[in-house]
Amino acid sequence: MFKCVHKTVAITVATLVLSSISAFASEAKKDAIDGGMTYTRANGMYSDYFINPQIDKLKLNYGRTPTANELKAWDTDIMPDGTGLPDGEGSVEDGDELYEAQCAICHGDFGAGGVGYPTLTGGDISSLKNQRTSPGMDAPKRTIGTYWPQASTLIWYIRDAMPYAHPKSLTNDELYAITAFLLANNEIEVDGKVQEDEDVLNKKNFMTIKMPNRDGFYPAIDGEDGVENVRKFFTDKKNFGAVGVRCMKDCKDDNATVMRIGIEMKDVVPGYSTARDLPPKKKGGAEHPGKEAYDKSCAVCHKTDAMGAPDVGNKKAWAKVMEKGLDKVIVNAIKGTGAMPPKGGNMELTDDEIKEIVDYMVVNSK
Amino acid sequence: MNKMTKTSNTDVDTMVEQSVEMTSRRDFFRKAAVYSASAVVASNVLSPVKLLAADDENIVHHSKWGTTLGDELNKNPYGLPSPYEHNVVRRTTSLLSSGGDMHAAVSVTPLAELEGIITPNGLFFTRTHNGVAHIDPNKYRLMIHGLVEKPIVLTLEDIKKYPSESVIHFLECPSNGAAEWKGPQFNSVQFVKGMMSCTEWTGVRLKTVLADLGIDPKAKWMLAEGQDGSEMSRTIPTEKALDDAMLVYAMNGEALRAEQGYPVRLFLPGWEANLCVKWLKRLEFGTEPWYCKEETSKYTTLTASGKAIQHFYPLEVNSIVTSPSPEKDWQFLKDGDMVEIQGLAWSGHGKVKAVDLSFDGGKNWVEANLKGLVLTKAWTRFSYMHKFKEGETLLLSSRAVDEAGFVQPTVNQEKKIIGVEGVYHRNSICTWEITKEGEVNNVQMRS
Numbered sequence: 001m002f003k004c005v006h007k008t009v010a011i012t013v014a015t016l017v018l019s020s021i022s023a024f025a026s027e028a029k030k031d032a033i034d035g036g037m038t039y040t041r042a043n044g045m046y047s048d049y050f051i052n053p054q055i056d057k058l059k060l061n062y063g064r065t066p067t068a069n070e071l072k073a074w075d076t077d078i079m080p081d082g083t084g085l086p087d088g089e090g091s092v093e094d095g096d097e098l099y100e101a102q103c104a105i106c107h108g109d110f111g112a113g114g115v116g117y118p119t120l121t122g123g124d125i126s127s128l129k130n131q132r133t134s135p136g137m138d139a140p141k142r143t144i145g146t147y148w149p150q151a152s153t154l155i156w157y158i159r160d161a162m163p164y165a166h167p168k169s170l171t172n173d174e175l176y177a178i179t180a181f182l183l184a185n186n187e188i189e190v191d192g193k194v195q196e197d198e199d200v201l202n203k204k205n206f207m208t209i210k211m212p213n214r215d216g217f218y219p220a221i222d223g224e225d226g227v228e229n230v231r232k233f234f235t236d237k238k239n240f241g242a243v244g245v246r247c248m249k250d251c252k253d254d255n256a257t258v259m260r261i262g263i264e265m266k267d268v269v270p271g272y273s274t275a276r277d278l279p280p281k282k283k284g285g286a287e288h289p290g291k292e293a294y295d296k297s298c299a300v301c302h303k304t305d306a307m308g309a310p311d312v313g314n315k316k317a318w319a320k321v322m323e324k325g326l327d328k329v330i331v332n333a334i335k336g337t338g339a340m341p342p343k344g345g346n347m348e349l350t351d352d353e354i355k356e357i358v359d360y361m362v363v364n365s366k
Numbered sequence: 367m368n369k370m371t372k373t374s375n376t377d378v379d380t381m382v383e384q385s386v387e388m389t390s391r392r393d394f395f396r397k398a399a400v401y402s403a404s405a406v407v408a409s410n411v412l413s414p415v416k417l418l419a420a421d422d423e424n425i426v427h428h429s430k431w432g433t434t435l436g437d438e439l440n441k442n443p444y445g446l447p448s449p450y451e452h453n454v455v456r457r458t459t460s461l462l463s464s465g466g467d468m469h470a471a472v473s474v475t476p477l478a479e480l481e482g483i484i485t486p487n488g489l490f491f492t493r494t495h496n497g498v499a500h501i502d503p504n505k506y507r508l509m510i511h512g513l514v515e516k517p518i519v520l521t522l523e524d525i526k527k528y529p530s531e532s533v534i535h536f537l538e539c540p541s542n543g544a545a546e547w548k549g550p551q552f553n554s555v556q557f558v559k560g561m562m563s564c565t566e567w568t569g570v571r572l573k574t575v576l577a578d579l580g581i582d583p584k585a586k587w588m589l590a591e592g593q594d595g596s597e598m599s600r601t602i603p604t605e606k607a608l609d610d611a612m613l614v615y616a617m618n619g620e621a622l623r624a625e626q627g628y629p630v631r632l633f634l635p636g637w638e639a640n641l642c643v644k645w646l647k648r649l650e651f652g653t654e655p656w657y658c659k660e661e662t663s664k665y666t667t668l669t670a671s672g673k674a675i676q677h678f679y680p681l682e683v684n685s686i687v688t689s690p691s692p693e694k695d696w697q698f699l700k701d702g703d704m705v706e707i708q709g710l711a712w713s714g715h716g717k718v719k720a721v722d723l724s725f726d727g728g729k730n731w732v733e734a735n736l737k738g739l740v741l742t743k744a745w746t747r748f749s750y751m752h753k754f755k756e757g758e759t760l761l762l763s764s765r766a767v768d769e770a771g772f773v774q775p776t777v778n779q780e781k782k783i784i785g786v787e788g789v790y791h792r793n794s795i796c797t798w799e800i801t802k803e804g805e806v807n808n809v810q811m812r813s
Contacts, residue, residue: 028716028742028769033605034680036636036715036770037742046531047742055529055571059578062527063518066509070519074509074648077589077599080657106464116465118663129672131785132548140668140787147674150657157659160597161496164469167595217666217676221655227586227603230677237772240667240675240791241783242682244765244773248722248731254778256811258727258761258799261550265557268459272554274479274693279452300467 024048033227035234035242078156082207085155089202090177092184092195098174099181101341102163105301105309110185111143117164120144121185125212135262145186149217151209155179165300165345176201188212290360293353297346302361309340310365318365330358447488454479456489457556461545469497470596472539474560477686477710478693483534483738483745485563487618492625493539493561495660496595499645503629508613512589512651515580522629525613528570533612533635534744536712538562538681540638540665540790547786550808555691558796558808559684562712564745567633569614572607581608585651589658590632593647600641600665601655601677602634610635613646636714636743637679638790640665670785681714683774684793685721685748685766696804701756707734710745713768718746720767725752727761727797727811728776734764742769760800761811777812 026045032038039047041056066074078084099111107113111120123141130140141147144154159175161167170178180190180201187194191205219233220226233239266272294302294312301309310317321329333354336342343349349357417426447454456473463471475491492498503522511517542561545551552558581604588607591599602611614633615622622628627644634641640660655661655677666674687709690696699705711718717740722731734750748764765774780794799807 030716030770032609032715033603034637034715035772036680036713036768037717038609039742048739049531049533051531052529055531055574058529058574060528060574061578062524062575063520066511066517066519070509071511071517075511075650077591077650077656079654081654114465116460116463116467126672128668128674129670131670131787133786140672142663142668144663148663150662153657153659153662161595161659164496164595167496167597216672217662217674219675219677221677223654226655227605230603234680238783240678240682241775241780241793242772243779243783244683244775244795245779246722246765246767246773251729251731253728253776253811253813255813256728256776256778257813258797259549259810259812260799261553261808263551264553265459265461265545265551267461268457268554268557270453270455270457272457272693273453275453276450278449300469303466 024050033231033234035237076160078152078159080150080152082152082203085152085203085206086159086172086175087203088172088176089200090173090175090180091198091200092177092180093197094174095177095179095181095184096197098170098178102170102345103178105340106164111182120182125216128213128216143186144182145188145212147213147216149211149214151179151183151188151206151211154182155206163345165297183209288356288360288363290353290356290358293349294357294360297349298344298357298361301340301344312361312364315365318362322362326358326362329362330355333358454489456492457560459557470495472541472561474556475563476556476693477560477688478555478691480688483564483710483747484618485565487565487620487623487626490563490565490617490623490626491537491539491561493541493639494594494596494625495598498624499594500624501593501629501645506629508630508646508648510575510579510649512649513582513585513653514576514651515582516578518579520575522615525570525575525615525630528574530568530570531612532566532568534564534566534739534741535633535635536562536564536681536743536745537633537639537642538712538714540640540678540681542681543792543796544789546810547788547792549812550810553692553808555686555688555693555808559686562639564712565617566619567612567614568616568619569612569630569633572611572613572632573609575613576608581651584653587652587655589648589650589652589656590641590643590646591648591650592627592643593645597647598640598643598645598660599656599658600643600661601658602632602641604651606634606637606679607649634679636681636716638665638681641679665790667784667788667790669783669788675788678791679714681712682791682793683711683713683715683718683766683768683772685709685711685718685764685774686796687723687762687764687798690762690798690800690806692798692806692808695806696754696800699754699756699804701754703754704751705754707750707752707762709734709748709764711736711748711764711766712743712745713766713770713772714743715772716769717742718766719769721746721748722765722767723750724763724765725760728763728765728795731765754804757802758800759802761797761809762800763795763797763811765795777810781812 024045025048026042027040028037030037044053106117107120113119121143123143123146125146127141130138180195184195191208219229237243302312310321334351415426417423454476458471458473460466472493475489506522508520539561586604588602588604590602591597612633613630615630630646631644632642632646666676667678668674689708711721721734723734724731734748737747737749740746767773775794777794797809797811799809
């Protein structure tokens with residue numbers, strides 16, 4: 001400990017003046033890649049924390065080596081240079097059908113956007129300069145065609161994270177088909193032309209795609225200088241808006257005036273309250289047997305009226321559904337109807353579970 | 367004790383006689399009141415003082431909780447807050463979700479209700495992209511591979527075998543305050559700045575794990591990928607992985623909450639919460655960035671030039687007054703009362719160095735006092751005693767300065783460089799309007 005104090009005296013004398021850094025704090029330097037501070041791990045200290053200095057001298061060799069098969073199973077990312085692109089192929093036409101069945105329910109027809117879910121198509125790159133500085137102005141359109149810099153991101157993300165309610169369920173052919181459909185609807189060229197229905201996307205022609213907004217981002221992160229470019233970017237405060245000035249008296253601020261809330265966002269859950277009282281007693285007894293499965297598999301669409309799925313609690317909509325009779329409603333739920341896939345896309349649900357879910361939805365929409 | 371359990375059948379007079387034998391009269395009467403069918407009579411005996419108009423009943427009369435037996439001590443084997451605190455919760459809104467679908471959404475921390483710099487685990491803000499995954503810790507695996515000599519697979523047990531470190535850091539979503547680029551929308555500090563929390567994290571420094579892997583010097587980048595349905599992934603400079611990055615498995619002394627990535631999340635002090643990948647599955651080292659979905663289509667800051675900032679890691683210096691705030695107004699104050707103004711300051715670039723306050727919307731400033739612990743990349747409390755004047759309108763702003771020399775910009779200064787469509791990394795000065803009646807409203811000083 002004595003050694004530690006001795007070594008850090010010079011640093012702490014300097015830094016104490018600046019702030020309340022403890023007398024034992026390790027050395028702080030402004031040399032991080034993000035323009036901020038790093039702290040040495042020395043003499044048993046890391047910033048204001050005591051640390052066990054033995055740690056940094058050890059090689060612990062824990063864990064085990066993954067097998068080749070395990071690496072293959074998990075190392076499946078798809079990179080801009082084509083690394084990881086799977087074998088397979090799919091046409092725009094097949095993608096259209098798959099999209100309608102599996103994607104449109106959230107993302108809308110042709111990717112035009114659903115209730116709250118991302119819009120995938122439309123807009124123009126020039127819209128990215130739009131600034132809504134007054135009400136009624138157009139927003140910048142951040143879609144696949146106008147914003148996404150790499151096609152690899154699209155196919156990788158769809159494969160791992162989509163469809164939303166049951167990710168990782170697409171075959172490689174389906175994956176290429178849906179990707180082809182989305183590229184076509186964004187008028188992104190493959191092999192030098194916008195794809196028609198019968199055109200097929202595969203591993204090989206995938207590499208001919210150039211995304212329209214490929215150069216729309218900074219700092220430049222590719223190549224040998226990538227990391228250094230990021231560091232350089234953060235050395236200039238002006239680059240990222242860190243331009244505050246510590247003025248104390250008669251500070252000028254571009255004729256700033258008070259802007260108050262126009263229309264307040266009050267739609268919060270649970271509602272605002274700072275009361276210190278007892279919570280209201282819960283109504284009813286045990287939870288409905290269909291509620292949990294509903295929340296997991298059905299609420300995604302039926303809670304929000306996505307793509308016209310009758311939302312639970314909407315008496316009118318459900319009265320209309322029930323005109324068909326309960327049996328038909330259950331059959332539809334099991335077999336699928338309109339935009340709704342069989343069992344809402346969760347084939348693990350048994351028919352009995354579907355019945356419970358339907359009952360839950362009906363009971364809560366009366 | 368045996369004697370006491372028998373008293374429930376005896377009358378009050380007998381009990382009073384027995385009390386002579388008791389070592390503590392109060393102890394006896396409390397228990398007697400509970401166990402006796404004549405408890406009401408007993409409480410009269412115990413409240414000889416008559417309630418007068420000027421008296422506070424809560425003092426003159428015995429309380430319910432003082433005259434009944436409380437719950438068994440382990441009724442809730444995992445403790446719960448007092449039921450009277452039931453309004454102190456995370457809140458969400460359809461605006462921060464996919465049209466009301468709460469699987470890809472955000473819930474925010476009730477900042478006005480917090481004390482000190484530690485967020486209780488149940489109140490920690492939450493952001494998920496495909497719901498809250500529940501990982502079986504026995505089946506949990508982390509793979510570290512790519513441009514390393516020795517790729518490894520670790521179980522949770524393996525990870526906990528490494529020597530641990532505990533550090534207090536904030537974690538903030540870069541969307542914190544994103545709804546207000548174009549003007550104030552929420553009248554609540556919870557929604558204005560609640561996409562952040564601060565806890566004591568425990569885990570192992572990533573560099574301790576990487577020490578024997580032999581990372582190729584050409585591997586400038588590291589991919590971090592999650593195991594949840596969205597496989598949330600991000601590219602991180604290897605330099606950060608070898609600086610202060612951690613694999614964390616505990617927060618505030620207990621296992622990570624499922625909402626925070628149980629059993630293991632990557633933690634990058636001071637950087638976007640989105641980079642601190644939850645339910646961590648895989649770290650891969652490579653020469654080029656991966657262009658993940660959440661570092662291209664989202665989490666990039668579109669500026670007025672039409673170009674967007676990518677790999678925008680650090681949460682910049684920031685502050686917010688939490689008291690007063692719309693949730694904690696000044697309507698209860700009397701003219702001339704001294705009142706404490708309190709708030710939180712933080713910076714992903716280092717320690718908070720100072721916080722200034724303005725009462726006139728940013729024209730003139732005074733330096734506030736920091737209080738409590740001042741730690742790097744952690745919430746830091748500030749405090750200032752103010753004399754409340756009835757009928758006075760104030761525009762109260764806070765402005766933080768950090769150890770790396772960054773100062774919080776005004777709304778106009780930030781707008782000039784970023785525009786109003788950036789979504790992420792809004793750290794301009796926040797202002798509360800305090801009305802003549804002591805109400806507090808969210809406003810912005812801008813032109």
